[in-house]
Amino acid sequence: MTSALWLTGDAESDQLLSDDPFALLVGMLLDQQYPMEAAFAGPRKIRDRMGTLDPRAIADADPDAFVTMATTPPAIHRYGRSMAGRVQAVARAVVDDYDGDVTRIWTTPGAAGEAPTGAEVLARLEALPGFGTQKAQIFLALLGKQRGVTPAGWREAAGHYGDEGSFRSIADVTSxxxxxxxxxxxxxxxxxxxxxxxxxxxxxxxxxxx
Structure with missing residues (x-):
């Protein structure tokens, strides 16, 4: 069993991130040009304002209404308007490509019909809207180091972010x-x-x- 996350310092926000893999993915998406703990507090703001963090509800939400929600103080991000679009885009990708279940990114069998490798999970993360190679590697490292998601070769696929004992990214934040x-x-x-x-x-x- 994986332990509870400590990414924001706020007990309720961290509990949401621990319980909801999609919340964790959205937090990673928002972790850009913004303090780490503020970025990962974003998913809770969305859930509290919408009443849900279901990918389908977010993907199907009216874009203008979603922007209003995202930019209402305290906003989900310094660049709340553009990030609102990215959150909806990644929610749409999770719905269309993984039937609304974000865990399928790392559980759907790979090309060989077996459990996906670290490289395959990385490629799926890189294909998500708003996720470049670095962000995908950091999220893969976060999954491996703190959520018990350890596909074969995950440390290598995550690059230096997968190094044990390092303090390079949010993947290494536990306190x-x-x-x-x-x-x-x-x-x-x-x-x-x-x-x-x-x-x-x-x-x-x-x-x-x-």
Whole structure:
């Protein structure tokens, strides 16, 4: 049995994420240009306002009404309007491709007719609206590290996000202390990228003057 998640610090929001795999998927979708715990609190806001988090209800909701719901303070995201469209799009994909059951993404047999591999689950996640490779790898790592979903080769498919003992992403957040460690890692990554960009720009300028 998997343990309860700690992703937001709010007991009710975390319980929803623990109980509802679609809520967890939506939280991952919203985890972009927004604090992690705020992104993963988004599914609870949707459920509380709509009275449900059923993928069919979300997919079939009037787009304008859904945007209004999503952008009503406190909004589900900094970019509530665009994210509302993405949430409805991913709900539609879950309904159309997996009969409304998000767990089928990682339980439907693979090409060999057996349990899907980590690479196959990753490919299915990448095919979802709003999910690029990085987001798909992080979600696969989250499933493997905290939800007991461990298809063959999942760590390899998740890349460094699947590394044991790392603090790279939301997949490694199990407490406030772990959240702080992940934030420090992200901060260091951004600083390194900025420094590399500055160095590259300086090299180009020097070459132009030569």
């Amino acid at each position: 406030a202390d772990a959240m702080a460690k992940v934030r420090e890692f992200k901060k260091a990554q951004k600083a390194a990228a900025k420094q590399a960009g500055t160095k590259q720009a300086g090299t180009k300028q020097a070459a132009a003057k030569a």
